[in-house]
Every structure is written in structure tokens, then in C-alpha cells.
Amino acid sequence: MNQGSSKQQLRAQLRETVQVAILDAAEELIADRGLHAAPLAQIARRAGVAVGTLYNYFADREAMIVALxxxxxxxxxxxxxxxxxxxxxxxxxxxxxxxxxxxxxxxxxxxxxxxxxxxxxxxxxxxxxxxxxxxxxxxxxxxxxxxxxxxxxxxxxxxxxxxxxxxxxxxxxxxxxxxxxxxxxxxxxxxxxxxxxxx
Amino acid sequence: MNQGSSKQQLRAQLRETVQVAILDAAEELIADRGLHAAPLAQIARRAGVAVGTLYNYFADREAMIVALxxxxxxxxxxxxxxxxxxxxxxxxxxxxxxxxxxxxxxxxxxxxxxxxxxxxxxxxxxxxxxxxxxxxxxxxxxxxxxxxxxxxxxxxxxxxxxxxxxxxxxxxxxxxxxxxxxxxxxxxxxxxxxxxxxx
Amino acid sequence: MNQGSSKQQLRAQLRETVQVAILDAAEELIADRGLHAAPLAQIARRAGVAVGTLYNYFADREAMIVALxxxxxxxxxxxxxxxxxxxxxxxxxxxxxxxxxxxxxxxxxxxxxxxxxxxxxxxxxxxxxxxxxxxxxxxxxxxxxxxxxxxxxxxxxxxxxxxxxxxxxxxxxxxxxxxxxxxxxxxxxxxxxxxxxxx
Amino acid sequence: MNQGSSKQQLRAQLRETVQVAILDAAEELIADRGLHAAPLAQIARRAGVAVGTLYNYFADREAMIVALxxxxxxxxxxxxxxxxxxxxxxxxxxxxxxxxxxxxxxxxxxxxxxxxxxxxxxxxxxxxxxxxxxxxxxxxxxxxxxxxxxxxxxxxxxxxxxxxxxxxxxxxxxxxxxxxxxxxxxxxxxxxxxxxxxx
DNA sequence: TATGAATGAGCATTCATTCAT
DNA sequence: GATGAATGAATGCTCATTCAT
Structure with a gap:
């Protein structure tokens, strides 16, 4: 059996992981403080990424909420x-x-x-x-x-x-x-x- | 009986009127668009007063909401x-x-x-x-x-x-x-x- | 003759003065460094006002350029x-x-x-x-x-x-x-x- | 005569090809939309390479323009x-x-x-x-x-x-x-x- | 007291640059 | 070398708050 993963698969998995982390962070913050008290900076911090990274996964804030x-x-x-x-x-x-x-x-x-x-x-x-x-x-x-x-x-x-x-x-x-x-x-x-x- | 109003009473009534107008305007906007989509500028406009005037009636935005x-x-x-x-x-x-x-x-x-x-x-x-x-x-x-x-x-x-x-x-x-x-x-x-x- | 100005006239004159200062600052910066090297922060500084003030005169950056x-x-x-x-x-x-x-x-x-x-x-x-x-x-x-x-x-x-x-x-x-x-x-x-x- | 190319020559040719593609892409974008509307991401895409690759050919954006x-x-x-x-x-x-x-x-x-x-x-x-x-x-x-x-x-x-x-x-x-x-x-x-x- | 212009902190967004793979 | 995700500084914009008149 092929236990290894291709480079692409690894990348995709990593992407998936980060995206999940972002959405979880967003959900958490929104649940705790409300949709309008969840700035991207905080979401990023909680997700453990930089603000700019959010934009590698979602077109903008709204798209992120939609995705969530x-x-x-x-x-x-x-x-x-x-x-x-x-x-x-x-x-x-x-x-x-x-x-x-x-x-x-x-x-x-x-x-x-x-x-x-x-x-x-x-x-x-x-x-x-x-x-x-x-x-x-x-x-x-x-x-x-x-x-x-x-x-x-x-x-x-x-x-x-x-x-x-x-x-x-x-x-x-x-x-x-x-x-x-x-x-x-x-x-x-x-x-x-x-x-x-x-x- | 004193049917007239003293200057003070008139003042107080005017104050009351304006305050009511402000709270009504705030309530209206908040009901229509939500608490976070009711900027003071709009509340003031709808109440028919200047923004600065709001601060003659309430210490700040939060105090206004509290008052409401x-x-x-x-x-x-x-x-x-x-x-x-x-x-x-x-x-x-x-x-x-x-x-x-x-x-x-x-x-x-x-x-x-x-x-x-x-x-x-x-x-x-x-x-x-x-x-x-x-x-x-x-x-x-x-x-x-x-x-x-x-x-x-x-x-x-x-x-x-x-x-x-x-x-x-x-x-x-x-x-x-x-x-x-x-x-x-x-x-x-x-x-x-x-x-x-x-x- | 009425040499004095009403409060409104004074306000309007002041507004005019500030607007002129802003447009002059914008023109100067754009002439010196180009349209794309004239950030609002610099325009504001050169005009002697705060960034937010620009938005009291123009809807956004483009509107400011258009006005110029x-x-x-x-x-x-x-x-x-x-x-x-x-x-x-x-x-x-x-x-x-x-x-x-x-x-x-x-x-x-x-x-x-x-x-x-x-x-x-x-x-x-x-x-x-x-x-x-x-x-x-x-x-x-x-x-x-x-x-x-x-x-x-x-x-x-x-x-x-x-x-x-x-x-x-x-x-x-x-x-x-x-x-x-x-x-x-x-x-x-x-x-x-x-x-x-x-x- | 040596009609073939050494591995090094092939490499150099490939490098040359990619560099030409990059500069062409840059020129095209700049001609079409202007110097300030030609982000590296678009240049890379049009050249058919990844953004990071640009930096294997040029020290930074300015160096790329200079090279062009x-x-x-x-x-x-x-x-x-x-x-x-x-x-x-x-x-x-x-x-x-x-x-x-x-x-x-x-x-x-x-x-x-x-x-x-x-x-x-x-x-x-x-x-x-x-x-x-x-x-x-x-x-x-x-x-x-x-x-x-x-x-x-x-x-x-x-x-x-x-x-x-x-x-x-x-x-x-x-x-x-x-x-x-x-x-x-x-x-x-x-x-x-x-x-x-x-x- | 009323006014509305001035202020600047806070936020979303872009993009050149870096870097692990 | 090639890749593309990660980074964060820079920028435009909003809005609560202040203040001179």
C-alpha cells in the first residue's frame, strides 16, 4: 500500500488544516463576542496565522463568514x-x-x-x-x-x-x-x- | 394657580423633548438595522440635531444605549x-x-x-x-x-x-x-x- | 455697510479654506511624486489636517482627485x-x-x-x-x-x-x-x- | 564540432527562456494597465511561473523593472x-x-x-x-x-x-x-x- | 446649549517579500 | 530551482469622541 503522500496531497492537507483552524477561530470568536466584535486581527491571532494569511483562504471577511x-x-x-x-x-x-x-x-x-x-x-x-x-x-x-x-x-x-x-x-x-x-x-x-x- | 411655566420649566421641557427625539431615533435605527449599524451621525440626523448635541444629553454612545x-x-x-x-x-x-x-x-x-x-x-x-x-x-x-x-x-x-x-x-x-x-x-x-x- | 460676517458665512469660509488647502496639498504631492505615490496620510499632513478630515470634504480618495x-x-x-x-x-x-x-x-x-x-x-x-x-x-x-x-x-x-x-x-x-x-x-x-x- | 549542448548550456537556455517570459509578461501588463497596476502575482501568472520564481531571477520588484x-x-x-x-x-x-x-x-x-x-x-x-x-x-x-x-x-x-x-x-x-x-x-x-x- | 468640523484609533484589504518544502 | 503559502507593513476608510465658535 502507498502510505506516503505526494507533495500535492501534503500541501492540500496543510491547506485544509489551516482553513479549518481559521473557521474554528472565527466561529469561536463570533460565538463568544458576536459577529461584529470579531475583527480579522483577532481571528488570525486565535487561528495562529497572520492577517494576510486569511486572504489566502477567503476573498474577504464576508466570504470567510459565508464559508463558515x-x-x-x-x-x-x-x-x-x-x-x-x-x-x-x-x-x-x-x-x-x-x-x-x-x-x-x-x-x-x-x-x-x-x-x-x-x-x-x-x-x-x-x-x-x-x-x-x-x-x-x-x-x-x-x-x-x-x-x-x-x-x-x-x-x-x-x-x-x-x-x-x-x-x-x-x-x-x-x-x-x-x-x-x-x-x-x-x-x-x-x-x-x-x-x-x-x- | 400658576398656569405659566417658569423659564426653567420651559428649558426642562425642551430638554425632555430633544432627549425623547434622540432616543426615538436611536430605537428606530437600531430596530431597523441593528445595534452595530446605527452610527451616531445617523441617529443625530434622524433626531434632527447635530452630532455634538448628543453629547449634551449622554456621556457617550453606550450611555445613550443604556438610557434608551x-x-x-x-x-x-x-x-x-x-x-x-x-x-x-x-x-x-x-x-x-x-x-x-x-x-x-x-x-x-x-x-x-x-x-x-x-x-x-x-x-x-x-x-x-x-x-x-x-x-x-x-x-x-x-x-x-x-x-x-x-x-x-x-x-x-x-x-x-x-x-x-x-x-x-x-x-x-x-x-x-x-x-x-x-x-x-x-x-x-x-x-x-x-x-x-x-x- | 455690514462688514461683519454671519456665523454661517464664517463657517463656509473656513470650510473653503480647508478644502483649498487639501486640494493644494494633493496637487503638490501628485505633481512631485505621482498620483500613486500620494497617500492620504501625506496629503493630510501637508494640508495640516488629520486623515479623517479629508473625509469631511470628499467621499473618498477618488472623489478628492476628481474634485481637484x-x-x-x-x-x-x-x-x-x-x-x-x-x-x-x-x-x-x-x-x-x-x-x-x-x-x-x-x-x-x-x-x-x-x-x-x-x-x-x-x-x-x-x-x-x-x-x-x-x-x-x-x-x-x-x-x-x-x-x-x-x-x-x-x-x-x-x-x-x-x-x-x-x-x-x-x-x-x-x-x-x-x-x-x-x-x-x-x-x-x-x-x-x-x-x-x-x- | 560539438553540436550538442552541455547540461549547463541547457540550463542557461531554460533560464533565459523563463526570464524572457517574465519580462514579456511584465511589459505587457505595464503597457496595458500601468506600472502601478501590475502586481507581481499577475506578472507571475501571465509568465506561467510561481511568484517565488520571480525572485530567483530578480532581487525584487524594482530590479525586475530595471531589468526590463x-x-x-x-x-x-x-x-x-x-x-x-x-x-x-x-x-x-x-x-x-x-x-x-x-x-x-x-x-x-x-x-x-x-x-x-x-x-x-x-x-x-x-x-x-x-x-x-x-x-x-x-x-x-x-x-x-x-x-x-x-x-x-x-x-x-x-x-x-x-x-x-x-x-x-x-x-x-x-x-x-x-x-x-x-x-x-x-x-x-x-x-x-x-x-x-x-x- | 447647539453646531458641525477635526481628530485619530480601529478595521479591512493589498501586495511585495520571505521561506519551508 | 520552482512552488505557493505565510507574513506584515502600508493604505483607504469609518466612526465615536472632542472642541472651537
Missing amino acids: FENRRAQLRPALRTAIAAGRDLAFEPRLRQFVHDVLRVFEIHRRFIKVVIETEHLRLKSSTTGQDLGKGVEEVVEAGVIEGVIDRGRAELFALTVIAALKGIVLRRISDGAPLLPDAVPLIELLLDGARSR | FENRRAQLRPALRTAIAAGRDLAFEPRLRQFVHDVLRVFEIHRRFIKVVIETEHLRLKSSTTGQDLGKGVEEVVEAGVIEGVIDRGRAELFALTVIAALKGIVLRRISDGAPLLPDAVPLIELLLDGARSR | FENRRAQLRPALRTAIAAGRDLAFEPRLRQFVHDVLRVFEIHRRFIKVVIETEHLRLKSSTTGQDLGKGVEEVVEAGVIEGVIDRGRAELFALTVIAALKGIVLRRISDGAPLLPDAVPLIELLLDGARSR | FENRRAQLRPALRTAIAAGRDLAFEPRLRQFVHDVLRVFEIHRRFIKVVIETEHLRLKSSTTGQDLGKGVEEVVEAGVIEGVIDRGRAELFALTVIAALKGIVLRRISDGAPLLPDAVPLIELLLDGARSR
Whole structure:
């Protein structure tokens, strides 16, 4: 077997490594201080490179942010799609359970980025579509619930909105507390399906 | 009776008028474009004063933002407190209904500022306490529900979190759609208390 | 008589003064070192203002350059137009003499800027039209010579080209030598009309 | 005879080839966009080499420019010298004709570089001596005219200046129009010797 | 007090130069 | 020698803040 790597491969790997370091640094800073408090100088320092190096990887600051969102999305989207598709054969309730569970599991892996996504949502960055991906997923599942007759069509929109908002709110809180996300999956579903009244 | 105003009073009124204009302009710009896209020059222009004038009213930009948040809070807080206090004699369910209704009514009046509050929450501005005020209110009501036995203590935190998140999410959506907030009050309460399952 | 100036007038005068200082500084630096060796920091220093101040007068560097060219042109163009119009009643030869004389007199007053114009001509700045103004003038005069029968139509273009080139070349040389421009007027005309052969 | 090339010779040839490619690329870019709009990265790309390679051939950017000017001058200068020397036995008028004709013929071959030379003349690059070479030639020829009594000594400088300026102006125009240079040789000489007046 | 011009620190970006492979 | 990524100084530009009038 060819265990060695060609010079080109080595270069490409090195490039990859540096790019990953830059995007990680950017994500970290943005998550910690916000998109507008993450100057390139700091990103470069945290990534361990010079400022000019950033421009060997991205055309400009915006392109770097776009790359960050697209890179993360490339990891998140398939998982979200799988989460949506996974329960397609299930009845509404188990499907919703499954979906929320899967979503939180994915979000857990990308905590830092999820924080960034939620906190920058109001900026309506064109490259930030993860929020929409989540929205689509919830809507699809809810629509299944409507068709199945479990959810009133008239209440579907509000329900979807609430699911999305609750997910974001809880995730944000847990992330800021350094707490895990998954434990909230089951109680949240029960709350949303059966209501808060104890029986 | 002294119907006239002393020169001092006139001065004070003028000051008040200008300050209000400045804070309104700031709020408007921040709501429209974000905290970091609201330069003092634009705020001054929109307020109809010169840049230098801003510094006769506020020590610096941050102080102006603080003043904006405190000014609005001064209007919101009493209303929120009233909303909390109002239902103190009611049972949990009607109290929650009342509370959510009152909150949305207050938020409706301050749509623009509420947008600002929610969208800047992640910046953890020390002066921004409206979110906490809301949180406190929800927690107090929920606590009443726990004491009354309607809400399980173990689920209280999640329930409170969900109520808060749902309120924020729905309010943000309605504001961005230009839709009124109040129509969501009743359905939301029903959803949260009884669950999404149609019966 | 009102010898005093209103506050506004004073402000406007001050503004004018500063703007003139900036454009002069820019012209000086560009004349000395070239358009691409005149950083805003140096222009500001030479004008005795801070860098930021430049932006109170011009939108950006390019706008400043444009303003420089337009300001100078506003002074040069009328003089060139007058130079062209002045000899309209004269026969070709005296008209050409008059024209060249007038042109050199105007150029003498704006030596520094003329240097800039000639040396930046190849950059084809949209705002730099003085070269064209001169070209138009020469062509008009030459056309009069053609109509009068003094100049062959077939040689008119080359003659115009040569007049323009000679003017630029001589002017540039005299400016770089610190010599006056006018003394060349008469000999140049004689050379161009009668040829170099001594008789 | 040794018809083959040693390894060293091959190396030297390769070096030569690459250097030529680099200088050509530099000349092309500078002619098209100007000295200050020709970054090394673009020169390298156009030459088909990596940026770092440039530094194996030239100490730095300036040295590269110097090399470009010296390389071209090495081709131009002999031709100019020949042009000057060629007419040494001729009378002034035919000598001037010959000279201008020869100069334009040489310039035709090096259009691109001549454009660069004329347009960068005001930068007074130490390495750019082609303009001086031309000047020397014109002066020598004119001096012959003075000695021969055809040109007044008092008008010699102006005549020389005008010849040089006219040559540059016409050449620049023809190059920018994509027109050939030689057709202007005869009419230009007639104009300069006999004047513009048609007889 | 109101005004708006002046200031300069901070930021994004470019590009000649260096250097490890 | 060739490569191209890394470097950081230089530059244009923004904007909160200061200050003379």
C-alpha cells in the first residue's frame, strides 16, 4: 500500500488544516463576542496565522463568514434531512419525538455554531440557512400531524412556531449554561403535545 | 394657580423633548438595522440635531444605549409588574391567560423596542433587563402554578423556558410580518396548557 | 455697510479654506511624486489636517482627485475658451499666435496642475478633461487654417497633433527646469508655421 | 564540432527562456494597465511561473523593472545609435529624414515598450534611459544642422525639443489607435523643416 | 446649549517579500 | 530551482469622541 503522500496531497492537507483552524477561530470568536466584535486581527491571532494569511483562504471577511456558514451547514444539513426523513413511516407523535431528539443530538455536536446561527438570525445573512432548514423540518413534521388529524390545521402554524421557538430558546439556555441538550427532548415533546397541566 | 411655566420649566421641557427625539431615533435605527449599524451621525440626523448635541444629553454612545433601555424599561416594567400582580388572586390558569394577554398588550405598544430587546439579548447588555423582567414574571406565575399543584415542580423550569421562548419567537415573527400580537394570546395559552393534540 | 460676517458665512469660509488647502496639498504631492505615490496620510499632513478630515470634504480618495481636476478645470476651461474665441476674427496665423500665447499664459498660472494633467493623461481619468479642452482648441484653430487655405486638409491632423505634442513637451520641460513658459510662444509658432530652416 | 549542448548550456537556455517570459509578461501588463497596476502575482501568472520564481531571477520588484528597461534598451540602443550614425555623411535634411525614419522603424518593433517608456518618463526611473537615448540622437542631428548652417543655434534647443515631443506625441497616438508609425515619418519631417503653411 | 468640523484609533484589504518544502 | 503559502507593513476608510465658535 502507498502510505506516503505526494507533495500535492501534503500541501492540500496543510491547506485544509489551516482553513479549518481559521473557521474554528472565527466561529469561536463570533460565538463568544458576536459577529461584529470579531475583527480579522483577532481571528488570525486565535487561528495562529497572520492577517494576510486569511486572504489566502477567503476573498474577504464576508466570504470567510459565508464559508463558515456553508461549511457548518454542509455538516448539519444532511443530519437534519436524515432527522426529517427518519420518521417518515412513523405516526405523528413518535415522529415528532424522533425528530426533536435527532435535532437536539445534531445541535449538541455543533453547539457553538448553533449559538452563532440563532444569535445572528436577525441579521438575515444570506448564507445562514440552518434556521430555515430547521423551520422546514418542523413544518414538514407538523404538516404530517395535520394530515393525520392529530393537529388542527388552524393551529398548525402557531404550533410550528412554538416548537421552533422552544427549541431555540432551550438550546440557547442550555448552551449558555454549559448543560447538555438531549435531556430536554422528551419533556419538551410531552409538554408540547400534552400541555403543562399535570394529570 | 400658576398656569405659566417658569423659564426653567420651559428649558426642562425642551430638554425632555430633544432627549425623547434622540432616543426615538436611536430605537428606530437600531430596530431597523441593528445595534452595530446605527452610527451616531445617523441617529443625530434622524433626531434632527447635530452630532455634538448628543453629547449634551449622554456621556457617550453606550450611555445613550443604556438610557434608551432604561427609558423604555421605565415604561415597560410597571406594566409588566401590573400584569404579574393583576392575577394574583386568580387561579393558575386564568392567571396565566391574563398574564400572557397583558404582556402581549404591552409588547404591542412597544413593538419596536421589543424587537430591539430580543435581538440584542445575546449581547448581554447590562442595561437590558426587560428580558429578565419578563422572565421573572413568567417564573412567578409558573411558581404559583406549582404551588397550586397544576404544574409539576420538576417540569416547571422547562415550562417557564418554553413560555418565554414561545413568547419571544411569536412576537418576533408577528413584528417582522407587521401582524398584531394579541390574537396569539389565547391559542398560545391553550397550546401550552393543553398540548397540541386536538381533542 | 455690514462688514461683519454671519456665523454661517464664517463657517463656509473656513470650510473653503480647508478644502483649498487639501486640494493644494494633493496637487503638490501628485505633481512631485505621482498620483500613486500620494497617500492620504501625506496629503493630510501637508494640508495640516488629520486623515479623517479629508473625509469631511470628499467621499473618498477618488472623489478628492476628481474634485481637484474639476476645480482646476473650472479655472482653466474659461481661459482656454476665451483663448479660442479671442482670435475668431483674426486670420489664421495671428489667430494661432494669439492662441498659443494665451494657452501658455494660462498654463503658466497653473504650472503645477498642468504638470499633473500631462503626466496622468495616460491613466485616462474620466475627470481629467483639460487635455481634451486643449485638443479641441487646437483642432478648432487648425480647422480655421484649413478653411482659410493656409493648411492642407490632408496635413491638418498631423499638424494639430504636433502642435499639441510640442506644447506639452515644451511646457513639461520648462516646468521641470523652473523656466517660464511664455518666451517659447513666438519661436514655437514660427517653427511650426515656417519650419526650422533658417532663411 | 560539438553540436550538442552541455547540461549547463541547457540550463542557461531554460533560464533565459523563463526570464524572457517574465519580462514579456511584465511589459505587457505595464503597457496595458500601468506600472502601478501590475502586481507581481499577475506578472507571475501571465509568465506561467510561481511568484517565488520571480525572485530567483530578480532581487525584487524594482530590479525586475530595471531589468526590463535595460533589456529593452539593449535592443533599442544599438538601433538608435545606428540610426544616428547612419546619416553621418549626409547633409542635414536627408540625415534628419533618415533619422526619424529609422527611429520610427525601431519604435514600431517595440511599440509596447515604447508606450511604457513614454508613459513612465515622469517617474524618472533611473533605469529608463531610452528617452535620453532618443534625446541625445535628436540633439546630435540638430547640432549637425546648426554646424551646417541650416538651423539657427538660437533655435536649436526649441527645435530639438519639438522634434522629440512630436515624435512622442505621434507615436503614442498611433499606438493607442493601433495604427502604424512609419507613414508619419515623411510628413512630420516636412512639417518640421518647412512649416505648416501650404505653398 | 447647539453646531458641525477635526481628530485619530480601529478595521479591512493589498501586495511585495520571505521561506519551508 | 520552482512552488505557493505565510507574513506584515502600508493604505483607504469609518466612526465615536472632542472642541472651537
